[in-house]
Amino acid sequence: MSTSIRVWPRLVYEELAPMVAFVNRLVQVAGKYTLDEPFEVGWGNIVLDVTPRGLRTPTLRKRDVTFTVHYRLLDGDVVIEADSGTRTVPLFDESLAAFYASFCHAVGDLGIRRPGSSLICEIPDAPATFGDDRVERHWDDRTAGLIWSALNLAAGGLEAWQAPFQGHRPRVGVMWGGFDLSATRHRARPTAPPAQVPAFQQNAQIEEYMAVGFAFGTPDAPDPGMYAYIWPQPDGLEGRSWGVDGAAWNPDAGLVLLPWATLRDTPNPHQSIVAFGDAVYDAAVETAGWPSDLVGPRCDGWYMSRTPPSLAEARHH
Structure with missing residues (x-):
């Protein structure tokens, strides 16, 4: 909260x-x-x-x-x-x-x-x-504080989004090479990475995964904000709803983008990040055959500490 x-x-x-x-x-x-x-x-x-x-x-x-x-x-x-x-x-x-x-x-x-x-x-x-x-x-100092604040706020939303996923999900954190905050969900299904990309990128793509994250922008795409993608990229991502008004599929970048300016104007940006991530996972289920049963109940730890698994699962469904 x-x-x-x-x-x-x-x-x-x-x-x-x-x-x-x-x-x-x-x-x-x-x-x-x-x-x-x-x-x-x-x-x-x-x-x-x-x-x-x-x-x-x-x-x-x-x-x-x-x-x-x-x-x-x-x-x-x-x-x-x-x-x-x-x-x-x-x-x-x-x-x-x-x-x-x-x-x-x-x-x-x-x-x-x-x-x-x-x-x-x-x-x-x-x-x-x-x-x-x-x-x-x-x-x-002031800009360093802004950088930390943006990463901290985005991390809170991404951690809440990741919590119910029951598959392989590394912790939310900053990838120090490209300097983006990343939350990934993996599916143990081998893929064929493109041979023309660097070895480290090939090794990042040895199995199917999806990522939701935050980046500060680049000279070619200067809007800070949330991004998401599904690897390998499936067909059928055009024209979908992405959980938050203003989030959109960018086919040239191969990314779903949610600008920071749009996110911060929503009634609850923290929950908007969760809704954005959920919409991307729904797209992975519907367009790439990801399993829907890998996402468990989303509730607080106090609830789970008092509730038997059978009742918690009933609440989820």
Whole structure:
């Protein structure tokens, strides 16, 4: 309930874009550590959690040290917390190269090796590596707060949408490569990924899945908002209702889009995200043969703590 009464801020791509570009680069540094983990279908275990202060890696357990990296957007710093100690790296006007050098020094003090790769990925026209990106970028506390607020509000809606799904569903989190918040549902049916896309994308598409998420926009599509798609893309998505007035299928992008400006004007944006996700799942059931019985009852934990399974299921139906 607390999510629904928060003020949903106005988001303007042109105002957000410089800081989004900066944060996207920053989170890729610690995000690389997640690639040391065992591969999980859909890359579900690499996502960054949306925390009360920013974005954080999962707990990473190495042979000599256990640690997590917390990008505290509301505090303007990065906290590395390990069983060997803690270090804080401040965020201010600097280049990605300068941050990377400070970060590697800090983790080294804690007995943590530097990330296994310094390649910048999924950012068009970016230099090849963190060390090559020497453009000085401006840290803006206000915009960092807006970025966190949007991710936090969208995450609340997506987590509520995901809760009743009984199949494989990685936790809701930020994909640090493309810097979008993602909630995926998987169906254990193999697919044939296109050969022309990068290996990591092929490995993301080895089985059927659907995704609902939030993105800040791009120069070619500058409206922040919710997106959704079904993989492989089925026929019959044109002309459908998507649960929220203003949500629409965009055939050129291969996405269902719900602009943030439309979402924030609904009576309850939190519930609108749930309705949007439910409509996309209904489309997967009706156009791609997804099972309808993978979605259980949607109710609060107190209800389930007092209600036998047979009655809870009866309520659902």
